[in-house]
Amino acid sequence: MRSISGTRRALRWVGNGLLVMMLVWTLVPFYWMVVTSVKKDKEIYGFEATLVPRQPTLANYTRLFAKTPFVLYLRNSAIIAISTTLLSLVFATLGAYALARLRFPGRALIARGLVFTYLVPPALLFIPLFAVMSVLRLVDTHQGLVLAYLSFAVPFSTWLLMGYFRSVPVELEEAALVDGCTRLGSLVRVILPMSLPALAVVAFFAFTQSWNEFLYANVFVNSVEVRTVTTGLTLFIVEDVFFWGPMMGASFLSALPPLVLYLVFQRWVVKGLTLGAVKG
Numbered sequence: 001m002r003s004i005s006g007t008r009r010a011l012r013w014v015g016n017g018l019l020v021m022m023l024v025w026t027l028v029p030f031y032w033m034v035v036t037s038v039k040k041d042k043e044i045y046g047f048e049a050t051l052v053p054r055q056p057t058l059a060n061y062t063r064l065f066a067k068t069p070f071v072l073y074l075r076n077s078a079i080i081a082i083s084t085t086l087l088s089l090v091f092a093t094l095g096a097y098a099l100a101r102l103r104f105p106g107r108a109l110i111a112r113g114l115v116f117t118y119l120v121p122p123a124l125l126f127i128p129l130f131a132v133m134s135v136l137r138l139v140d141t142h143q144g145l146v147l148a149y150l151s152f153a154v155p156f157s158t159w160l161l162m163g164y165f166r167s168v169p170v171e172l173e174e175a176a177l178v179d180g181c182t183r184l185g186s187l188v189r190v191i192l193p194m195s196l197p198a199l200a201v202v203a204f205f206a207f208t209q210s211w212n213e214f215l216y217a218n219v220f221v222n223s224v225e226v227r228t229v230t231t232g233l234t235l236f237i238v239e240d241v242f243f244w245g246p247m248m249g250a251s252f253l254s255a256l257p258p259l260v261l262y263l264v265f266q267r268w269v270v271k272g273l274t275l276g277a278v279k280g
Helices: 002-037 059-067 070-101 107-119 122-136 142-167 170-178 183-194 196-212 215-220 229-236 244-264 266-279
Strands: none
Touching (some): 002 244, 059 244, 070 183, 070 229, 107 142, 122 215, 142 196, 196 229, 196 266, 229 244, 244 266
């Protein structure tokens, strides 16, 4: 018994040590962004660089908001990410319900195709997508980016929701149909309330992927009026000069929305991921 308890204690210490290492690995980039954004230039460059700012200043943030279109980039990213999230929820919900509940030829093939579609690298898709955007005249528009982002958000969201919808007892839906509900009514009144954790995971995934995406935003957008936060950060690099202060301030502020979203819906996201691992 002593050997077993000693082994468990050792494993617990090892696990705690790994958690501490992961915590440090996660927090150090945030710390570095914050402290760099409040440093003066002489503390960022050269031999006077410090780990802790000696004279903290908000000059970089003042420059960020007063002399750059950073607020416009935030607004564009918010519009695109929220639109992508809402449309992904609608399309994924309807598609997952059809694949989980209805019986029609090719259903299994479509379900597998969703997974394969999500696994295709964006680097292989941006050229044909750009050709489609050009024909539809959606290049350099919010609508074009939303349409491009749906190409990777909807397949994964649909595949994830399929597992949850299949876990909902069919008897509950049949009882709703007997009581007079339509298919859409049973989906809204029975299945969706029982799948809130899955919907939270889908919303968090679609929002963070759309907010952090760079390749499509860099290829499909040219004008400053439509540029997103991720592509706007490149404006702080002029030839071989990096303006680290404003860049770190912009990076820190752009990382806050997904972080706040996760903290607000933390319980649902964790529950959804846990149940997804069991039910998927």
